[in-house]
Amino acid sequence: MRKPADNIEIFARRRRLLAERAKGSAIIIPSHPEMIRNNDVHHPYRQDSNLFYLTGWEEPESIFVFRPGQTPETVMxxxxxDIERETWDGFRYGPEGCAREFKIDKTYLITDFDKEITELLKPVDRVYYRFNIDDGFDRKLMSILEGVRRSHGRSGRGNLPVMDSWELIGELRYLKTADDIELMRRACRVTARAHVDVMKATKPGVSEKKLLGVFLASIYAQDADREGYGSIVASGANACTLHYVFNDQVCKDGDLLLIDAGAEVRYYTGDITRTYPVNGKFTTAQRKVYDRVLAIQKELCAVAKPGIPFKWLQDRTIECLTDAMIELGLIKVPRTEAIERLLFKKYYPHGVSHYIGLDVHDTGLYQVGGEARKLEPGTAFTIEPGLYIPADDKDAPEELRGIGIRIEDDVVITATGCENLTSEAPKEVSELEALVGR
Ligand SMILES: [Mn+2]
Known part of the structure; x- marks a missing residue:
């Protein structure tokens, strides 16, 4: 097993920020459950994002308890x-190793949780926890909280309130610090370079699987941990299936390839989509659609800055894409009517953006106090307009049928505008035509 993160201090800095927002409470975060894949084979393990974010700890069967301002403050x-188990499953830190290497105040065996937790919760005034991830743990916590209530007797304290840990930590994760942005730059750079490697390997006759292999080989060669999500490698009309996961067709001369794939590096993920011709040369019809999607994508990258409501990005995309649909002859009614009747959804059914970070669809509220949230320095999100014309769409001009295009970058808001973290992946027509298949 890997040593703790390159800079263990990052986790302590994050805990200090969290402590300011959660004084007097206890935050309980169990590790992510291990998942069976088939028979006795497990899915590769990935730690719960919040637990990793606050500690750097990656082992399963663990529970982190954080009590800002109390002693001990951090408990794991x-x-x-277990030498025998470690022979099979690999290295374990154990309680001593966890305390020493991860700078945790107090560590116990997982089997001591039930015995120790009540005392740890007695002095706190509220608990942060996310229900409905692990039913077994939910039930355990309910009975623990009942024990805490009883231990206080008839003191007027009643049940400890339980608040949502995901919203609490999610709001912290939403605002990327300098530490976070540096890690995101790494994940995005690795992702962009892997996309370039796939571009070079794309040619008629190559299979989507082979290109997926090129992507994976590239990110692993660059020391990524894993994919950030299931890669989409979709040639031709497969691009119109938004979450196409089969990746099992052969790329044909004259088709486009849409690839949506991201590398995860130290738990941060990149999320890039590029679309380009399998044979390295856009047809006139493909250019017609591509140029419009690219123009919208570039406009959004250019205008993103503090103060703009996150929701505005989607409203603006719908306007521009609806105009494009009318110009392309896909929609035959005026813009206002097309938007009112949601006609654009046939060709653009998704959102233009999501927050990005440790989770590809990262945490953070969309409304604050009932108002649409505004972008602020540290907001990180994708910009990904797309236009998809089903192969069997009788309403569309024949030359456009089966064309699916999405262009996606990851950006983070700065004091005055935004930084494009994925600019190393080309998206201009001339750049793509010079790279694909070379
Ligand atoms: Mn995305």
Missing amino acids: FVRPK
């Missing part, structure tokens, strides 16, 4: 050292 319950 972990698996024992």
Whole structure:
């Protein structure tokens, strides 16, 4: 197993920020459950994003308890050292290793959780936890909280209130610090370079699977941990299936390839989509659609800055794409009517953006106090307009049928505008035509 993160201090800095927002409380974060894939094979393990964010700890069967302002402040319950199990499953830190290497105040065996937790919760005034991830743990926590209530007797304190840990930590994760942005630059750079490698390997006759292999080989060669989400490698009309996961067709001469794939590096993920011709040369019909999507994508990258409501990005995209649909002959009614009747949804059914960070669809509220949230320095999100014309769409001009295009970059808002983290992946027609298949 890998040593803790290159800079263990990052986690302590994040905990200090969280402590300011959660004084007097206890935050309980169990590790992500291990998942069976088939028979006795597990899915590769990935730690819960919040637990990793606050500690850097990656082992399953663990529970982190954070009590801002109390002693001990950080408590972790972990698996024992077990030489026999470690021969099979690999290295474990054990309680001593966890305390020493991850700078946790107090560590216990996971089997001591039930015995220790009540005392740890007695002095706090509220608990942060997210229900409905692990039913077994939910039930355990309910009975623990009942024990805490009883231990206070008839003191007027009643049940400890339980608040949502995901919203609390999610709001912290939403605002990327300098530490976070540096890690995101790394994940996005690795992702962009892998996209360039796929571009070079794309040619008629190559399979989508082979290109997926090129992407994976590239990110692993660059020391990525894994994909940030299931890659989409969709040639031809497969691009019109938004979450196409089969990736099992052969790329044909004259078709476009849409690839939406991201590398995860130290739990941060990149999320890039590029669309380009399999044979390296756009047809006139493909250019017609591509140029419009690219123009909208570039406009949004150019105008994103503090103060703009996040929701405005989607409203603006719908306006521009609807205009494009009318010009392309896909929609035959005026813009206002097309938007009112949601006609654009046939060709553009998704959102133009989502927050990005440790989760590809990252945490953070969309409304604050009932108002649409405004972009602020540290907001990180994708910009990904797309236009998809089903292959069997009788309403569309024949030359456009089966064309699906999406162009996606990742940006982070700065004091005055935004930084494009994925600019190393080309998207201009001339750049793509010079790279694909070369
Ligand atoms: Mn995305």
